Amino acid sequence: MELGLKDKVAIVTGSGRGIGAVTARALAEEGVRVTITDIDPATTEATRAALAADGFDVIGVPCDVTDKDQVANLVAKTVEAFGTVHILVNNAGFPRDGYIGKMSDEDWDLVVDVILKGAFNCSRAVVPHFMEQKYGRVVNIASRAHFGNPGQVNYSAAKAGILGFTRALGMEQGRFNVTVNAVAPGFIATEMIEALPNYETVKNKSLALNTVPRLGNERDIANGVVFLASDAAGYISGETLHITGGRFG
Ligand SMILES: NC(=O)c1ccc[n+]([C@@H]2O[C@H](COP(=O)([O-])OP(=O)(O)OC[C@H]3O[C@@H](n4cnc5c(N)ncnc54)[C@H](O)[C@@H]3O)[C@@H](O)[C@H]2O)c1
Known part of the structure; x- marks a missing residue:
């Protein structure tokens, strides 16, 4: 399959670790030049350095996706280094769990802000480049939790x-040859998930409900992102790819 990813430029948010870091590596392996970016400067630098040491063309720019000025800087630094941007992976996000009676305003605002405002800020900042070059790919990392x-x-x-x-x-941007899709992961045992107090319970539930009889890993998600970011997926937009080992409920 011709992916057409060589020399493309991608920004992967929250790529200091976890799914984002593995996705950045998977894109780099296809010849994509990648901006590693995370709210955590230390993991941004560690991931950048690891990929650079393996010979990949990457830069690191720490950025909190909820801050539009930091996002403007992220895109500016990417364009300065690589000339443009073709692919945006909106990956930054996390849960802050609690039953509704005990959920604080802060936990509501934080989760909604990082996931939705973050995707909004980053997408708005790259869209002018997509429109100008008549090419772009946005892949949003959702979750099976959308059910x-x-x-x-x-x-x-x-x-x-x-x-x-x-x-x-996707509806707004299609005429500029821009596709916008989502990947909805199921349970992936990243550091974030392993830190959950009920980790063993959710892990066993995943193993019981997956139709593919194993746990998912970051590569499973990265593979879907690489496909949706590629030329091979050029006629797919507005779609949600569930990568859950066959689990929906
Ligand atoms: N792991 C799973 O089982 C699972 C399942 C479904 C969806 N997801 C989604 O996948 C994405 C990645 O999750 P993960 O498991 O790799 O988690 P992770 O915690 O390992 O990675 C998330 C990264 O996002 C960064 N981040 C947090 N807030 C940020 C902000 N404001 N700006 C920029 N970066 C920020 C974190 O520092 C971290 O490095 C998230 O959107 C998550 O909701 C994960």
């Missing part, structure tokens, strides 16, 4: 919201 998870009204709402965002932006 709803108890204890996750904030996270489920934000991840369902990102699917509406995906379709609406």
Whole structure:
């Protein structure tokens, strides 16, 4: 399959670790020049250095995706280094769980802000480049939680919201040869997930409900992102690719 990714330029948010870091590596392996960016400057630099040491063409720019000035700097630094940007992966995000009666305003705002405002800020900042060059790919990292998870009204709402965002932006941008899609991961045992207090329970639930009888890993998600970012997926837009080992409920 011809992916057409060689020499493309990508920004992967939240790529200091986890799914974002592995996605950045998977894109780099296809010849993409990648901006590693995370709210955490230390992991941004560690991931950048690891990829650079393996000979990949990468830069690191720390950025909080909820801050539009930092996002403007992220895109400016990318364009300065690589000339333009073709691919945006909106990956930064996390849960802050709690049943609704005990959920604080802060936990609602934080989760919704990082996932939705973050995707909005980053997409708005790259779209002028996409429109000018008549090419662009946005891949939003959603979650199986968009179907709803108890204890996750904030996270489920934000991840369902990102699917509406995906379709609406795809409708706006299609005429510029820009596709916008989402990947909805199931349970992936990243550091974030391993830190959950109920980690063993959710892991066993995943193993019981997946139709593919194993846990998912970051590469499973990265593979889907690489495909949706590629020329091979040029006729797919507004779509949500569930990478859940066959689990929907
Ligand atoms: N791991 C899973 O099981 C799973 C399942 C479904 C969806 N997801 C989604 O995948 C994405 C990546 O998750 P992960 O498991 O790799 O988590 P992770 O915590 O390992 O990685 C997320 C990264 O985002 C960064 N980040 C947090 N807030 C940020 C901000 N404001 N600006 C920029 N970066 C910020 C973190 O520092 C971290 O490096 C998230 O959107 C998550 O919701 C994960």
